[in-house]
Amino acid sequence: MLAVLMLGLVLVVWAVLARPAQRYSVTVPIAMAAAGLILTNGTHPLVDVEVTGPIVRHLIEITLALVLFTDATEISMRWLRETGRVPMRMIFIAFPLTVLLGFAAGVPLLPGAGWWVCxxxxxxxxxxxxxxxxxxxxxxxxxxxxxxxxxxxxxLDDGIAAPLVLLLLAGAVASTDLESVLLELLIALVAGLLTGFGGSRMLSLARERGWTTPEADRVGMLALAITAFAMAEVLHGNGFVAAFVAGLAARATAPHMPHAALQTVSDTATVLSAAVWFVFGSLIVPAFMDGLEWRVFAYAFLSLTLIRMLPVALSLLGSHVPWRERWALGFWGPRGLDSMVLGIIALEQLSGLDADWVADVVVVVISLSILIHGLSARYFASWWDRRSRALAGSAGPSTR
Structure with missing residues (x-):
């Protein structure tokens, strides 16, 4: 309960100072990870977090499910049809290239990890x-x-990464049956479609006929996300994929869904995510004090730069996107909650040196990402604005 108390106090402090914190790009992940790092480490830590316990595992699982559902409902099919060439290129070209380049970099930099682990x-x-x-x-x-x-x-990419990680784990763990993994994904797809289409349709009819209230509507959307995840898990499917598919189906069924209907889901995901970031903060010191090899830092640096930036730039060749924007799209791909949870799923099935490699790489990459991306975000916006004004000024007055 002490951990819950400290979590609540840190969130209250952040909420009180949210505007000045935002001015310095101190987001919830940064604040909560820092709090977890400070409060759970040392000779006599104030808070003791049992990372491998069932409570933390269930917290992490439901948090990712809500985040995946929320992310999926934010995807406008109409926007994708009208201007979706850029995101589609990044998903279907840059994403697989990023995985391939990350694998190619991992083979020499993570010796002993094995091809499956890389x-x-x-x-x-x-x-x-x-x-x-x-x-x-x-x-x-x-x-x-x-x-x-x-x-x-x-x-979109986290919804693709989840089933890919499961398939790779099936190959890495000899006891895992590939057919069982495919069946899990099929069950998740069906559960997500049924829940998303059916639940969203019922809520849409309730809105049109005045059967519901705005408050109940928001609770209904939250229940929809939880139901999709739980239904897949009960049927021995993958709850994460089901939650993501349910979000896509819900948005497709109700393209004009009011944004306020998703507020409770979003707020709940934010609070639960804060708790997960607090847990992550407790892992930083042990990971860095465990004698990390320079290879891990080299891989982390490449993962946050060339491994993603180069595939994004290649995927946008021939597009209308300016080169300055292409490199920005490549760089601004922070790693966070999704990678954290997928890494934990991998750790539950791997063992020995394989598990150590995954843990070290994931913790270092996410730690560096929340610092590099999080703290520089506001300054990047200022630089972009100054650069845009300078380019506009050098172009001279319009001749029209």
Whole structure:
């Protein structure tokens, strides 16, 4: 209970100082990870977190399910049809290239890890999370198309990364049957479609006929996300994939769904995510004090730069996107909650040196990402604005 008390106090302090914190790009992930690092480490830690316990595991699982559902409902099919070439290129070209390049870099830099483990690390870290850079994504000084693309891609690639990681784990663990993994994914697909289409349709009819209230509508959407996850798990499917598919189906069924209907789901995911970031903070010191090899840091640096930036740039060749924006889209792919949970799923099935490699790589990459991406987001927006003004000034007055 002490951990819950400290979590609540830190969140209250952050809420009170949210505006000045935002000015310095101190987001919830940064604040909570820092709190977890400070309060759970040392000779006599104030808070003791049992990371491997069932409570933490269930917390992490339901949090990712809600995040996946929320991300999926933010994807507008109409927007994708109209201007979706850029995000689609990044998903269907850049994402697999990122996994392949991450695997290619892992083979020489993670000796002894094995090809399967290198592929798992690459897939886990290919998933991006826009949460650490939310202040930047709301900054009007940046192009709206670029901000929306980052949000959409971060919502789509984690839905693809989850089944990919499961398939790679089936190959890495001899006791895992590939047919069973495929069956899990099929069950998840059916559960997500049934829940998303059916639940969203019922809620839409209730809105049209005045059977529900705004408050009940918001609770209904939250229950829809939980139901999709739980239904798949009960039927021995994958709850994460089911939650993501349910979100896509819900948005497709109700394209004009009021944004307020998702507020409770979003707020719940934010609070639960804060708890998960607190837990992650407790892992940073043990990981860095465990004698990490320089190879892990080299791989982490490449993962946050060339391994993603180069595939994104290649995927946008021949597009209308300016080169400055292409490199920005490649760089702004923070790793966060999605990679954290997928990494934990991998750790539950791996053992020995394989598990150590995954744990070290994931912790280092996410730690560096929330610092590099999170703290620089606001300054990047200022630089972009100054650079845009300078380019506009050098172009001279319009001749029209």
């Amino acid at each position: 592929a798992i690390c690459a897939a886990v870290l290919a998933a991006t999370d826009s949460t650490p850079i939310l202040p930047m994504l709301h900054d009007q000084r940046l192009p709206s198309g670029m901000r929306h693309t980052i949000t959409v891609v971060s919502g």
